Amino acid sequence: MDILVLVKNVPEVAEADLEIEDNQIDLEDLVMGINEWDNYAVEEAVRLAEASGGGVTVMTLGDEEAEDVLRRGLAMGAGRAMHLCDEEFEGSDPATLARAFAAAIGDESYDLILCGVQSSDLGQASTGVLLAQVLNLPFATMAIGIETGEAEITVTRELEANTSERVVLPLPALVTVQSGINQPRYVSIMGIRKVRKMTIGLFEADDLGLDEDQVGEEASQVAGRALALPEVGEGAEMLNGSLDEICGRAVEIIREKGGLS
Amino acid sequence: MSGVLVIAEHRQGELREATLEALGAALELAPQTGRQVVTAVLADDPQALAGPLMGRTHGLRLMAHPDLTAFNPEMYLPVLEDAIAAAEPGLILMPHSSQGMDLAPALAGRLGLPLVTDCIGLTYQDGALTAQRQVYGGKVSETLVLKPASMYVCTLQGGAFEAPETSAVDTAGEEITLTELSPAHARRFVEYVAGALEDVDIAAADILVSVGRGIGGPENVPLAEELADALGATVSCSRPVADVGWLPKSRQVGTSGKTVRPKVYLALGISGAFQHQAGMKNSGTIIAVNKDPRAPIFAVAHYGLVADLFEVLPKLKDKLAG
Numbered sequence: 308m309d310i311l312v313l314v315k316n317v318p319e320v321a322e323a324d325l326e327i328e329d330n331q332i333d334l335e336d337l338v339m340g341i342n343e344w345d346n347y348a349v350e351e352a353v354r355l356a357e358a359s360g361g362g363v364t365v366m367t368l369g370d371e372e373a374e375d376v377l378r379r380g381l382a383m384g385a386g387r388a389m390h391l392c393d394e395e396f397e398g399s400d401p402a403t404l405a406r407a408f409a410a411a412i413g414d415e416s417y418d419l420i421l422c423g424v425q426s427s428d429l430g431q432a433s434t435g436v437l438l439a440q441v442l443n444l445p446f447a448t449m450a451i452g453i454e455t456g457e458a459e460i461t462v463t464r465e466l467e468a469n470t471s472e473r474v475v476l477p478l479p480a481l482v483t484v485q486s487g488i489n490q491p492r493y494v495s496i497m498g499i500r501k502v503r504k505m506t507i508g509l510f511e512a513d514d515l516g517l518d519e520d521q522v523g524e525e526a527s528q529v530a531g532r533a534l535a536l537p538e539v540g541e542g543a544e545m546l547n548g549s550l551d552e553i554c555g556r557a558v559e560i561i562r563e564k565g566g567l568s
Numbered sequence: 569m570s571g572v573l574v575i576a577e578h579r580q581g582e583l584r585e586a587t588l589e590a591l592g593a594a595l596e597l598a599p600q601t602g603r604q605v606v607t608a609v610l611a612d613d614p615q616a617l618a619g620p621l622m623g624r625t626h627g628l629r630l631m632a633h634p635d636l637t638a639f640n641p642e643m644y645l646p647v648l649e650d651a652i653a654a655a656e657p658g659l660i661l662m663p664h665s666s667q668g669m670d671l672a673p674a675l676a677g678r679l680g681l682p683l684v685t686d687c688i689g690l691t692y693q694d695g696a697l698t699a700q701r702q703v704y705g706g707k708v709s710e711t712l713v714l715k716p717a718s719m720y721v722c723t724l725q726g727g728a729f730e731a732p733e734t735s736a737v738d739t740a741g742e743e744i745t746l747t748e749l750s751p752a753h754a755r756r757f758v759e760y761v762a763g764a765l766e767d768v769d770i771a772a773a774d775i776l777v778s779v780g781r782g783i784g785g786p787e788n789v790p791l792a793e794e795l796a797d798a799l800g801a802t803v804s805c806s807r808p809v810a811d812v813g814w815l816p817k818s819r820q821v822g823t824s825g826k827t828v829r830p831k832v833y834l835a836l837g838i839s840g841a842f843q844h845q846a847g848m849k850n851s852g853t854i855i856a857v858n859k860d861p862r863a864p865i866f867a868v869a870h871y872g873l874v875a876d877l878f879e880v881l882p883k884l885k886d887k888l889a890g
């Protein structure tokens with residue numbers, strides 16, 4: 308089975324102090340890494356390809372730094388990497404990205420295309436399914452299990468409230484992968500070093516036959532975008548004081564509200 | 569723009585609550601769009617699902633076919649394309665759920681319509697839609713002004729909109745029996761699978777000590793368990809903790825885990841993504857411990873401690889013993 312995986316380089320924001328400049332978050336001091344959901348997708352692709360015989364290609368669209376997520380994919384077992392890298396792509400929305408990915412795929416035939424359910428930065432959960440539409444492929448989102456069969460796969464889709472469903476897709480198909488589907492392998496610095504000589508295919512919009520008006524803001528459905536940081540301190544009553552004091556107060560609250568006193 | 573089309577969601581014979589929230593959003597937007605709200609129910613027996621929709625939508629389009637028993641986008645898409653051609657809505661709304669995340673991008677892609685997902689607010693003015701979203705794990709709010717279009721597709725975040733009163737408007741229904749569906753691809757629904765049997769029912773606990781990725785590793789989970797023991801509480805967790813197996817899946821709180829309403833929910837090292845909040849925000853008292861003063865969890869918590877959980881946990885235990 309030949310598998311293509313789309314991966315994205317995203318900032319780690321959970322513990323970061325974010326700042327906004329020109330309606331973008333300032334990425335300067337942020338650690339970048341592979342989108343959590345894409346990491347599960349790469350692992351799943353490598354496992355499926357290992358079991359069935361076949362290759363894995365990883366593809367990203369992003370700035371020069373995004374090459375790191377491709378190297379990481381290669382270290383995990385992908386055999387080939389494609390990097391869509393061009394300032395012209397800036398400001399693209401998911402539908403525009405999907406068309407760019409489709410152009411890069413061209414007439415190459417993959418049995419399966421995997422994407423993460425969403426990217427942790429913008430959380431749109433759209434690009435994968437939109438790509439399936441451009442390529443006219445059957446698809447399923449939210450996979451927590453993929454079993455391969457004769458020219459088809461059975462996907463276990465996670466639904467709400469601890470329920471799943473099993474659906475069958477004919478191949479070729481596109482699937483978006485939910486976190487927890489597998490336990491992704493650890494990638495060491497040594498592993499990354501081993502793949503540093505592998506060449507990565509670089510593509511600009513031009514190479515994909517995309518004109519200026521087919522990429523970036525012009526092609527996007529968005530006319531304007533504003534980012535803002537929510538006010539701090541809206542909501543909870545913040546407990547102030549020394550560690551000892553705030554923990555003492557917390558215990559009082561737990562005792563009282565939890566019916567322990 | 570003309571009218572709002574809401575796509576109802578149902579599973580195993582029950583209408584899903586999120587549909588009603590979408591109707592709340594739709595009715596709020598209806599005056600701005602100048603037309604009515606129509607709800608499409610695609611099912612084997614849509615009439616049986618119509619009850620909770622009565623009085624909450626102007627039009628009800630009940631479309632019946634045995635192949636619409638369980639959700640399948642390949643069955644839904646051709647039916648919806650017809651319904652959309654008939655109603656010509658300016659806005660198509662559905663929940664940002666496992667179904668909406670499957671269906672909305674497919675519908676938008678197939679019809680070439682602009683798409684905004686996971687919206688927490690929508691306004692329509694001068695022929696263009698403005699959407700409010702949360703990005704970067706809920707730490708940043710985003711306002712998107714879309715280019716003018718005759719039709720938009722939007723998915724709505726769970727809990728962001730309120731269900732309307734049951735007698736908000738007069739409802740007129742229309743039943744349509746479909747003879748043939750023409751799916752573009754042979755995706756096939758096989759079966760539903762219920763979640764694994766659980767070791768404990770976190771939904772039954774009075775006090776939950778809940779840990780997120782901030783707990784750092786499986787070796788630290790006992791710290792939370794010890795506190796829980798001292799309180800007679802149960803340990804629960806966020807999704808990443810269950811994903812990597814530090815705690816069993818049955819302990820997961822959130823949209824894809826359990827909804828809980830304990831007397832006290834103590835959140836330790838949980839950022840408070842909306843999928844997590846959806847499962848715990850109705851708890852009696854929420855106390856959040858997080859190093860990051862801007863963590864979204866503080867927006868739903870009643871009490872907040874900006875602190876390192878590894879200092880807080882032993883301290884709480886001491887205080888309880890003392």
Ligand SMILES: Cc1cc2nc3c(=O)[nH]c(=O)nc-3n(C[C@H](O)[C@H](O)[C@H](O)COP(=O)(O)OP(=O)(O)OC[C@H]3O[C@@H](n4cnc5c(N)ncnc54)[C@H](O)[C@@H]3O)c2cc1C
Nearest residue numbers: 780781782806807822823824825837838839844859876877
């Ligand atoms: C379809 C779908 C369904 C989902 N369903 C669920 C669900 O049911 N439940 C769920 O929880 N998530 C769910 N998620 C995932 C969700 O989007 C978030 O990724 C997840 O909730 C984040 O978990 P977290 O808060 O533990 O981790 P993070 O977001 O990484 O946050 C960790 C937090 O710990 C804090 N921290 C770190 N170290 C310390 C320390 N020493 N002391 C104090 N604080 C510290 C950080 O400041 C940060 O705020 C779902 C996602 C999708 C796409």
